[in-house]
Amino acid sequence: MLDDLNKLQELDKEGMLDAVYHLPEQMEEALSISEGFNFKASNIKNVVVSGMGGSAIGGDLVRVYLMDRVRIPILVNRAYSIPAFVDGSTLFIASSYSGNTEETLSTYAEAKQKGAQIVAITTGGKLKEMALADGYPVLTIPAGYQPRAAIGYSFVTTLMTLYKAGIIDDPKGEINDAIGVLKDLREQLKPEVMFEDNNAKQLADDFYGRLPVIYGSAGTTEIVAQRWKGQMSENGKAMAYYNVFSELNHNEIVGFEFPKELLKKFVIVYLQDDEDHPRIKRRMEITREIIEDAVYKVDEVQAVGGTRLARLFSLIYIGDYTSVYLAFLNGTDPSPVKRISYLKDQLAK
Numbered sequence: 146m147l148d149d150l151n152k153l154q155e156l157d158k159e160g161m162l163d164a165v166y167h168l169p170e171q172m173e174e175a176l177s178i179s180e181g182f183n184f185k186a187s188n189i190k191n192v193v194v195s196g197m198g199g200s201a202i203g204g205d206l207v208r209v210y211l212m213d214r215v216r217i218p219i220l221v222n223r224a225y226s227i228p229a230f231v232d233g234s235t236l237f238i239a240s241s242y243s244g245n246t247e248e249t250l251s252t253y254a255e256a257k258q259k260g261a262q263i264v265a266i267t268t269g270g271k272l273k274e275m276a277l278a279d280g281y282p283v284l285t286i287p288a289g290y291q292p293r294a295a296i297g298y299s300f301v302t303t304l305m306t307l308y309k310a311g312i313i314d315d316p317k318g319e320i321n322d323a324i325g326v327l328k329d330l331r332e333q334l335k336p337e338v339m340f341e342d343n344n345a346k347q348l349a350d351d352f353y354g355r356l357p358v359i360y361g362s363a364g365t366t367e368i369v370a371q372r373w374k375g376q377m378s379e380n381g382k383a384m385a386y387y388n389v390f391s392e393l394n395h396n397e398i399v400g401f402e403f404p405k406e407l408l409k410k411f412v413i414v415y416l417q418d419d420e421d422h423p424r425i426k427r428r429m430e431i432t433r434e435i436i437e438d439a440v441y442k443v444d445e446v447q448a449v450g451g452t453r454l455a456r457l458f459s460l461i462y463i464g465d466y467t468s469v470y471l472a473f474l475n476g477t478d479p480s481p482v483k484r485i486s487y488l489k490d491q492l493a494k
């Protein structure tokens with residue numbers, strides 16, 4: 146079915162395939178938008194990125210990417226409130242693609258009260274309106290995507306904001322390198338590549354009718370695993386689950402005993418990166434021995450690319466394509482998120 150391009154086009158009414166294909170161009174555009182964005186930051190002692198869903202993932206990717214390169218703490222906040230440490234020495238990045246996500250707006254108001262140094266990253270909405278009225282710098286990104294498909298905008302602009310604030314060295318070289326890796330990779334993942342050569346189509350086929358259980362590793366692929374889980378749900382309209390090595394070795398692994406029939410529907414995916422700790426690599430092997438017979442399958446997906454950034458995004462890219470193919474196998478359009486829209490409508494009453 147996944148090789149029937151007419152059928153895919155028919156299901157993909159809102160152009161998710163096109164958005165995924167153009168992720169590298171989105172990152173290029175984000176770079177050039179960020180180049181022209183300047184603001185004054187001084188005496189920054191910590192960074193808080195506040196956002197939800199795709200916007201929070203962008204911040205979390207920045208956090209993991211910079212883990213061993215930045216001397217001040219970076220926290221990603223997904224709550225309605227902000228931590229008590231936020232003050233005038235906090236760089237507070239309010240990140241919301243739509244600019245209308247209520248949790249993010251609530252934290253913006255609190256950060257303003259605390260006198261934080263605020264930057265808003267958004268396409269518009271209430272966030273842009275309020276930030277402009279309050280005199281904070283606004284990094285405006287192009288509208289027209291589902292927020293989760295705007296990961297290139299949210300990641301690159303957040304990273305470049307840290308550069309412009311003087312917190313990190315210029316990341317353009319590594320971003321451009323990652324863009325190159327993604328351009329090569331999409332030639333192996335796009336719909337025109339037939340099932341037998343297309344890793345994303347094969348993974349989607351494994352996931353179809355089963356429960357994808359995505360395992361990343363702390364400090365490297367943890368956020369990518371979370372991204373995969375979210376994408377399988379939002380694009381694929383399917384339940385999925387994720388966890389992280391080595392934490393899962395300290396509890397979850399014991400659960401691979403019951404319920405036996407349900408476990409046979411689990412497709413475990415190891416997201417693997419060269420930088421995974423050697424002990425984690427060993428843990429993955431032993432864990433495979435322990436769980437393999439209980440589940441349908443243990444798949445492995447290896448990151449590609451010569452830099453940490455390229456490797457992180459290579460895994461994101463494979464997951465994004467897989468989630469879109471999963472939607473097609475489920476006979477559905479990857480773009481609409483009816484249940485989220487309903488929830489927001491109810492909350493607005």
Ligand SMILES: O=P(O)(O)OC[C@H]1O[C@H](O)[C@H](O)[C@@H](O)[C@@H]1O
Binds near residue numbers: 291
């Ligand atoms: O980036 P924002 O516009 O604030 O959106 C944050 C999240 O909100 C909604 O729930 C969307 O359906 C998600 O896909 C999105 O990631």
